[in-house]
Amino acid sequence: MSTVSKKPDRKLGDEWLDWDGRSESTDTSKKVFLGMAALSILMLAAASALAYWLILPRLNSLGRFWTDAVAIMLITVTAALIAWIVTLTIVVALNRPAPKGILMPSLMNRMLSLVSSTGRMLGISTDRITNSFLKVHNLLLRAKPPVVEPKRLLVLAPRCLTRENNKTLRQLRDQYGFQMAVVGGGTEARQHIRQTRPQMIIAMACERDLLSGFKEVNPSIPVIGFPNERPEGPCKNTCVDMRQIEQTVVKCLHTTPESSYGKDNPG
Secondary structure, three states, X not given: OOOOOOOOOOOOOHHHOOOOOOOOOOOOOHHHHHHHHHHHHHHHHHHHHHHHHHHHHHHHHHOHHHHHHHHHHHHXXXXXXXXXXXXXXXXHHHOOOOOOOOOOXXXXXXXXXXXXXXXXXXXXXXXXXXHHHHHHHHHHHHHOOOOOOHHHEEEEEEOOEOHHHHHHHHHHHHHHOOEEEEEXXXXXXXXXXXXXXXXXXXXXXXXXXXXXXXXXXXXXXXXXXXXXXXXXXXXXXXXXXXXXXXXXXXXXXXXXXXXXXXHHOOO
16 A cells, blocks of 8 residues: 655645655755756757757858858857866865856856756756755855945845744844845745845745746846755745854955854854
């Protein structure tokens, strides 16, 4: 007799309607995104080379100019992407601020989509890919984040945070003066962003919510996203390391930590 997984009684977000009731960790190393990005670029290069070979007779019929032009374009794009992933890997390994151009929002969004597709083909969940990507992106952006005024920094938290995390977060808001919103999903988050018009966002949520929000917001507003931990499954009593939140706030505001744990480990 088969056992049916029973979901705990809770209100699930739209992103978790397919949840099977199990609690699984998506915590993943930065190496996963970097490795999958390198593999995706190599696969893209191979596909481009195959496409070029297939259309080569047609290009030859158009003349030598088109044959050379398309070849040069493909080689240039491939070389640029290889240089990008090599530079990104070195910067992450050395924990240095990202050179200009590495964190181009449009490039990061396209690469995240490409890596997610490659991951699905290899059986790696989008949640794990997103978790790894956010660790890479956060590391680079936190190394030298934009310095903003407290009123232009928006911290977004999910409703499912534990009471303890909520209490700590409100204490940090009172100490540092940043804007804070507790939201139930992407629609509410977008409303608060339009109302507050922040220059920087620190967001806490599950990987699925962070992924959709990152792709939409990051092109215009820098976002540092922290995936929550879900010991009881999604949308109930989730938690985030408040030490990391305070350290990020301190760097964005270019101030000094005020809480005891922030002073012990200013990061």
